[in-house]
Amino acid sequence: MESHHPQTPCEASELNRRSFLNRLSITLGSIAAAIVAIPSVGFLLGLRRPTKEWRSVGVLNNFPIGATTQVSFPDPSPLPWAGVTAQTSAWLRRVSEDEFVAFSVDCTHLGCPIRWLPSANLFMCPCHGGVFYADGTVASGPPPRSLFRYPVRVQDGEVQILTSPLPIATELGKETS
Numbered sequence: 513m514e515s516h517h518p519q520t521p522c523e524a525s526e527l528n529r530r531s532f533l534n535r536l537s538i539t540l541g542s543i544a545a546a547i548v549a550i551p552s553v554g555f556l557l558g559l560r561r562p563t564k565e566w567r568s569v570g571v572l573n574n575f576p577i578g579a580t581t582q583v584s585f586p587d588p589s590p591l592p593w594a595g596v597t598a599q600t601s602a603w604l605r606r607v608s609e610d611e612f613v614a615f616s617v618d619c620t621h622l623g624c625p626i627r628w629l630p631s632a633n634l635f636m637c638p639c640h641g642g643v644f645y646a647d648g649t650v651a652s653g654p655p656p657r658s659l660f661r662y663p664v665r666v667q668d669g670e671v672q673i674l675t676s677p678l679p680i681a682t683e684l685g686k687e688t689s
């Protein structure tokens with residue numbers, strides 16, 4: 513049989529305090545979960561798409577025909593607190609008078625910055641020994657696909673790169689499958 517004994521004022525106030533704290537922690541937890549979830553859900557639904565943008569990387573005369581030069585520009589999707597990491601770069605080659613190719617510096621294996629070795633005519637990745645030919649295709653090592661390329665144009669005497677977010681790992685899998 514259930515026994516009901518009257519609560520003292522002290523016990524009643526303790527119960528009220530506990531119930532208030534429980535409700536407060538549930539409310540704060542829900543708010544925190546929403547703060548974390550909303551940007552992720554927006555990203556997954558494709559609502560947060562960094563825009564593509566043509567960015568100047570130098571004047572035409574700075575790039576000799578045949579040379580492969582590293583150029584830097586702001587990352588297409590910088591976060592407000594990114595600091596120096598908001599800067600990224602590409603390897604730009606002037607193929608002819610008005611033709612350029614630009615390769616992402618990110619290795620297609622795990623994203624380490626690749627280096628151009630003019631004497632070997634190859635791109636090398638220092639992390640796991642990935643090697644790419646001058647046209648960006650894989651020569652050896654673990655990279656699963658060719659280097660990503662950026663569209664390039666010449667506008668008013670300036671070389672411009674169409675910056676856009678590079679595919680993430682899952683999209684990479686789709687492309688290579």
Ligand code: FES
Nearest residue numbers: 619621622637642
């Ligand atoms: S990150 Fe380049 S080979 Fe692994």
